Amino acid sequence: MLVVEATAVKVPARPDPTIVLHTPLEEANTAAKLEWPASPEGRRGAMYPVAG
Incomplete structure (x- = not known):
């Protein structure tokens, strides 16, 4: 869940x-969740698409 104003x-x-x-907003750790896809760990996950 993301919490934004x-x-x-x-x-x-x-x-x-x-x-x-x-x-x-600080609730639900929203800023960190939005930064994750741009992080090296988040980008690495894009190399392995999920079947479906």
Whole structure:
């Protein structure tokens, strides 16, 4: 489970688009879980695809 805080930002010059920022919170160790896929250990797991 990932726990994030969503912040919506409007661009004053263009009210149509909305930028949403997702900030990881300390709950459920979210930041570490998001960093893992980019780590050497996480990338190594991508070399062995799961059948299915």
